[in-house]
Amino acid sequence: MLGPALLASVGLSLSSLSTSGWAQTVAADAVTLPAVSVTASAEDPAKQGKTIDAGALGSRKQVDTPFSTDVKTSEQAQDLMATTATDLYKYDAAVSESSNNRVSENSMFTVRGLPIDTLNGIKVDGQSFPSWDTDLSLEPFEQVQLLKGLSGFMYGFGSPGGIVNYVLKRPTDDPYRSVTVGYETAGVFSEKVDLGGRFGNDNRFGFRLNLVNEDGNTEEPNGHVRRQVASLALDFRITPDLTWSVDGFYQKRKTNGTLFGLMFGTGLGIPDASSINRDLTQPQNYYETEMASFGTGLDYRLSDNWHASLKYRFAKENRTNSDSLIYVYDQAGDYSNTLYAAMTRYFYQNVDAMVQGQFNTGSIKHDVVIGAGYQTQTSEYSNSEGWNEGFSLGTGNLYSSTLLSNADVNVGEDLYRQSRTTQAALYASDTVQFTSRLSALLGVRYTQYRENVYDPGATVTSQYSANPVTPTLALMFKTDPYSTVYASYVESLEQGGSASNTNLNYPATFGPLRSKQYEVGFKTDHSRWGANVALFRVDQGYNYTNTENVFVQDGTKRYTGVDAGGWLQLSSEWRVLGGVMWLDAKAVDIEDPSIEGKRIYGAPRFTATGRVEYNPSYLRPLTLAFGGKYVGNMAVDAANTQFVPAYVTYDLSGKYETRVAGKDVTLRAGINNLLNRRYWTTAWGYYVSPSPTRTAVMSATMEF
Template sequence: MLHHRPLAGRGFARPRTAHDLTFPHASPLSPSSVSRAVAGVFAICAASLTLASGSVYAQQASQTSDPQPAANASQGTAALPATTVSAGRDDDIKVERVSSGALGTRRAVDTPFSVVAVNSEQIKNQMAQTATDAFKYDPAVTTLSENKRNENSYFAVRGMRVDMLDGTKVDGQNFVSWQADIPLEPFEQVELLKGLSGFMYGFGAPGGIVNYVLKRPTDEPLRQFSVGYEASNVWSEKLDLGGRFGPDNRFGYRLNVVNEEGNTAEPNNHVRRKTISLATDWRITPDLTWTADVAYWKRQTTGTLFGMNFSGAGAVPDANKVARNLAQPFTYYETDSLTAGTSLDYRINDQWKANFKYRFARLNRLNGDSFLSVLNAAGDYADTQYKWKTAYYYQAWDAMMQGKFTTGPLKHDVVFGVAYQSQVKLNDNGDGGNGISLGTSNIYNPSLLPNQDVGLNYQPYRSEKISQRAIYASDTIGITSRISLLAGLRYTQFNDDLYDITGQTGASYRAKPVSPTVALMYKTDNDSTAYVSYVESLEPGGSASITNVNFPQTFGPLTSKQYEVGWKADKQTWGANLALFRVERGYGYTNQANYYVQDGTQRFQGLDASGWVRLARDWRVMGGVLLLNTKAVDVDDLSVAGKRIFAAPRYVVTGRVEYDTPFVRGLTLAAGVKVTGQQEVDAANTLSIPAYTAIDLSAKYATRIAGKSVVLRAAINNLTDKHYWTTTYNGFVLPGSTRTFLASATMDF
């Protein structure tokens, strides 16, 4: 594994002086830097293989994919019903049977919900680094933040932000991702359930569920090494090992290790990232399997922004005119995460199976980034740095039974179980949480501000505990060979306790909701389904952010309802998903007095359509469109009533074309485009950000060298170096990512 030069100074970044600080406006991507990077990556690959084999020869080969995980290594792993679209062969596109949380295991096309998934092969082909990257070509997904100059990368689904406390799962169980990126290397697949998930997973925002499915032991030996490059000078090394051993190969393992460090294409931005994960299983008997896993990752960045606010300017300026180097080089942001889980899966007979699983998760955050408040139309801003520590601890267990039986002419597919999960948050009452003024500058001509790195008093304390106890059951009733009815209920005991710095209980919230789901499905043929569904859900109430007057006030739970009519197909050479939806959700927003409040209802309704098709032998086309209408209703604040919901685009259009070249066997070329419509920045719609278009190019070449599989990949994201804004919540605006070149080489050994 390559070693990187360590960084000096506080934490891991050496604060720069005015003499060694530069503020470039031009893109760091140049032909010479690209050619040097490509040559460097490929030279390392060739040298590694030469040393390993002593001789090198080339064989033309078709595209290859990783060995598949053991078929029964994790039968109880909770994965959402999914339709996977992947570059390469058509059999990489199809997912025959998946597990879907409280709905059990079934074919993806037989589910009455909108779900998409990307597997590890597609993730690598798109050179995706986060879930936001992985789902960028789904029209329902809107980027809210990107993880270079900003704290982390996250997104909204159909205009609703994915909840970073309840909206992220690892193998179907809660995992905290609050302002923290989850690396993709430890995971075989990432799945996105669009919309409400109250029945399947309990409390959660209607933005949907992102489920990360861990890589599991492979039946065949896997030995894979990758080296990667990202402009302007980020290098990464990755190792993926898997296989089985012991009597009758009963024991299996999967190990992933990642090391990454360097300067990104963003000004003053440095990243250091490390990841390690291990998944094991033991096939105790042919019908009984035990699994265990542990994963740890840490990410550190410098030159980061917490957010920007343009209310003082009266408008969001043209992104093309604003300097890119707004973050001070001494600002920083750090996260480290740990998760460990275990499960026991028992197949009772051909009709019944049982599963028990447990997961622990922990996240530590260290903030040292800036918030910029733009004061006037001239672009002057006040820079405030926030330094504080927070932590989150999660525990969850779930016991589930799934089976099939008949009553007369009716066929039943039933699932029932019990579940528990808890969340504990540690906040910080130290000095840095109140903000440290760094001074003023200008967004068009920023300057280096003095580093106010004074001794701070960190005071972590338990600020909140949320617990959920649930019982759930569902029955999918086959009425005829084509018509089926799904009905499910989830009863939850929800407790939310807030604590002050002395440990005394402040506000407490109690709820005992029953979350129903009901759906009617009609099989137009074996590979397509029309459906109508209704879902209810509750989510924890919102909290005032650090920039609100009433920080850190937290509110009670919000109720949501979802209606959806759709049709989906999963054919041999094409697939499609079409949904008309309406979501009614309690509204939380920042009013004009800068107080965070909960008042009225958000209404989201629209069309979500996507699909893929193989054209001839060598071409694949995929894409879609989101048409979204939003409105604030039953709101007392007249400045908000009837307005569009902030951070929700009017439309999104995506497209991606992949071409398997006949003139170079194993070479696939691809181009993608995403058009995101105008978005409002605040609840009163006084500020907005314009529509923007991002274009990407990529290439993949699969061959064999010294008898071993080698895959070379390269990509340019934001090809035209488009300057654009993204918006999140509470009036925050963030700059989009600059043009970035990436390259990698993956070798079996």
Template sequence: MQHTERHTRSSRFRHTFDARLPATPTHLAVLFAIAAATPTVFAQLQPAADATADAAEKALPAVRITASQDTPLNLNEDVSNGALGTRSQLDTPFSTTIVTDEQLQEMQPAKLGEVFMRDASVSDNSNPYNAWASYVTVRGMQLDWQNGFKIDGLPFNAYGITMPYEQLESVQLLKGLSGFMYGFGAPGGIVNYVTKKPPGSATFLGSVDVGYRTDGIWSQHIDLGGRVGPNAMFGYRLNATHEEGQTYNDGHVRRDAVSLALDARLTRDLTATFGLLWQERHSTSITSAIYTAQYPGLNLPPPVSGGSSNLSGPDQHLNTNLQWYTAGLRYNLTPDWTASLTYGFSKSFRDRNEGTFFLQNYLGDYNDFRFAGKEGHRLTFWQATVEGNVKTGPFAHQLVFGAAYQKQINDYEVNSFYDQIGTGNLYQPNTNVFYSPEGLTTFPSSDIIQKALFASDTIQLTERWSVLGGVRYTDYEQNGYALDGSTTSTYGKNGVLTPTVALMFKLARTTTLYASYVESLEPGSIVAPTYANGGALLPPIRSKQYEVGVKSEHERWSATAALFRTERGAEYPNGANVFVQDGEQIFQGIEAGADVRLGRSWTVGGDVMWINTRYQRGAANVGNRVAGAPTFVGAGYVSYAVPGVPGLRLGVDAKYTGNTEVRPAGGLRTGGYLLVNAGASYATRLAGHDVTLRAAVDNLFNRRYWMFQYADYVGPGDPRTLSLNARFDF
């Protein structure tokens, strides 16, 4: 199992340093001088306690109410596992990662790839200023933008959506197959965005922060939470953000986001919840996609900077809207049994005018194709579960039973535009212009309906041995429709079983060995318009995964490792530029990572992934490496608390991504590249309130490189970017 929860390390310093000195001009000058000279990301400082460091370490707070200590990787922190319920990462027989609110504040991410900078199993394919914002590969497999993303465990369509990371409690990643846990989905994994919730006690929470990002983007964010009413019955958490300014590629972005979480403790045993997240985002001069299917060379042209305005124009734009709502009831039937009912509805919409450059030669010449259209997705979700504990003879059982219903409606454009508008060169300004026509509208072009029953049993055989078994029974229906409402394609299958089994052994209270097997089905792709069969709806694909791993977490160090193998049906464009399903993809490899706290000031960590991939059993591409899967990825970080300046912490992160096959047909690879980020943060108190200043620079050395984005697509790496943030806690 990978470095499972490497991203929650921030809390380990929570009471280690005294940061109550006033923010003198000297201190501020030191911070921003460091930010300018050794730009930053991911550096950290935590507010301090009055006690000495030794005493503070002995009194580190628990991550969970039931935890006894705050450990480096927080393997004791809960992670959502869908139909398996919520359990600690240490007790989850799959590879997982958690990035906490504190880590998100440090990193100040603009896209999903930046969130997982320290995770070697995650490769960045994303771009903050076009529709690729949530594209990443996990263990060489791209996440499914239709089914691979959740908010508080509930589905939404993530295509083109950049999340309001400042409004999240954490970002969780379940690596690998998710068929039993969440139903249909690609085997790369599940990203679950966890929103901020009302506080458990009557303590008021409040903060406001102001941020700046290259080249002129300013943001303001407020976070308020508390409890009111008799016995603090009603809880609330409100977040609001406004962001606007000039992007690094001479475009413009404007974003407004609001999230609200409410709960009501109606009785001692009954709790009602409600949540919403709304975001409107507008970006202009978005970066064009670069398509290599027609490229004849064996080496890509010299890379251009993602900050170059040559790849965009003022006529190109991406406008998105995300609406997400949830309501639920949770009732404690007995001290050992709980029933819950959850409803969710999400609606995502995008209006885009986006260029695709069909690369023609090593000189960088291209044919400029333009897509202009509107698309949307609506998801309705119901789930009822009952979970609890029983004993049968000497065995203890943790049981989960449930039923779920999900309907996804995809709305696509009636009269979209897609055609060549000119030619150009990567190293020259793009002079082609095409503004979106008026009157673009959408219609319900397809729907996907899932009805499922699931059950799991985790049996405690002895004090050390336990076994998990679960199965999901799904009726699946997938339909395509014409503009007049007639059915153009259909696929349906009832009684689809996706099982999972796992064996776990507690080597010690802090160490778990496990072996797991899981199956999954993913919906067939909706073929992109760049292919000859654009718009076609392909049937579902079955995958299998085998994994053996270990997780161990202690007060000052943590380590994880896993061996895995995934077998997945293959999809790719053939020689006639038809996107087909043919053959199988094999992914097998190893992940390993460790973090250690050295003394009072230093923390270091490292993470590696090696993976071997190939196509097999198909009519084409047999023996080739799978497109999008780097053979090797390594990540590491160093964090240092400056003894002479209480409250100041410096940090450096680095990640090397090996060369990656671009095309399923082989013969074209991105080069390997190393990215270095550096960071600093300073925490103090002003007038009795906590104040935190952060600075972050990504791509410190301004490295130019090509990144894999999708089969046959590459994208330019982001340029060096500076982010600053000042936070004041009420």
């Protein structure tokens, strides 16, 4: 295959290690990195992804954790000109895009073939945050931390795909001011402001303010995006050891010209994405989300070795969809267009208390974490025609443009409480260091889980309660101060699936699923090279739509694979990086013989990334980069009757640092999907989404 061969020639590495390792080399050369890279820059090493907040494990260096992690900083987000977490993890071989918010409702991705749980897998400062079919803007956050795999002990209920934790920007000790203007083809302009500093007696008060406005027409037919973001974080150093913090966050985003997805009828193949007409959306198609959050907390340093925290967060999401499901029913590409229009709403509240400290018992060292948490999640759905049956817009053909509309389309706002979930948890862990090289992790979480599902008449239609205990066990050995060999075992629970409004058994809801993960790995991080490799197996309960169009919960999804990569500083001018993932994902212990042994939908068998970065010695302010990503073919349905083909994309970028009127200015530019490759993505079963087209992006940032 041309894709993997070319990528192999580009270089080897996985972005999860490029962050910390590149920081050491770059700091020596005073170089920062270009757009579309998964890299780091010459800033404080504490911000370079060397540390991760691992929930109930507290804060740890990445190289000292027995799990696969990948941390990206706000500096990298700027270099990538990223607007979503999907953009940030583009060059992680374990991550595959499942949809893009320029053409679909939101940008989403899978990790090792498993989707991220958008009800439980998205966190802000370690606390659950509603992110159902929406994207958190990156500008208010200092880091985005990806924990690959199960998270039952660290974070409680959640899909084994992993956890995406957004760490808010906090007040800076030194005054910080920056203004950024950006442009994206075909006419999207953005303006961003980031201000931080301290004031008052002894600088005891701090602030961090971020404002974003983005507006304009996109490359997609009927495409337009409008996004506004405002966030403010404050803190008060009550004493040298006690700090009180408070923050507020608001985001509103509306995209015109969106599709829910395409579904191809039984027995139909999926055509080449480049052969179909791009103009499949209609003027009535749009998607809008509005999010607001408030958080506060106390952080207390009890002593040099002990630390305590208490925090609370409230978050709300309003979601309005008016987008289409296109059902293709014959080989000629004829389809019916059904527009689903409704509002949904989500409310989350979290309270968490944690104590972390160290002590010795003889020659054995202990790093312990003890904590408790309580959270509620409430979902409100619309009881309307637009949500339950949808509005027929008419018929069309994939290979031609057809204008469709329906004057009866309206957004149903008659909301009712659809579900309420509560979780109360107690957890404790002890990382026992036997010698300077050998340590073990023992962790356990006890959860009281309650879930009620209601009909529009407020009658409980299903109810589930459980009191699970989810353990974590790991053994770690330091081969040197910068390297760790580990073996870990994790259990987790996730909320059961629900039938969609296209299934015959809608609105059936199932109880929680248990998952287990076994992982053996090695990670190392040196000044001029780094590498990691993880061998893993995940067993997860299976939700799927069977051949009778009934949503069922049956059997096990088994994911077995290798996630590996490395980076190498060839010289002061050249660096290569990349990564590979091989995955065997199949259904086991399934009663339906048409599903047993088949590949899991939305899971590629092989992915590869590669990237070359060039920073010429004769022009140090300039950095150029070229990279690519190969994603193997994926099954669309549980019975494996349909597949989307493999694809490869390439990106080109550049970055130039200079001074204008005595101020630091950084110019960035890049072309994503350089060859304008059209491809399909899939993740949820039976649905596919078209890819975005080639896009040019550019920005200028002034710090003053």
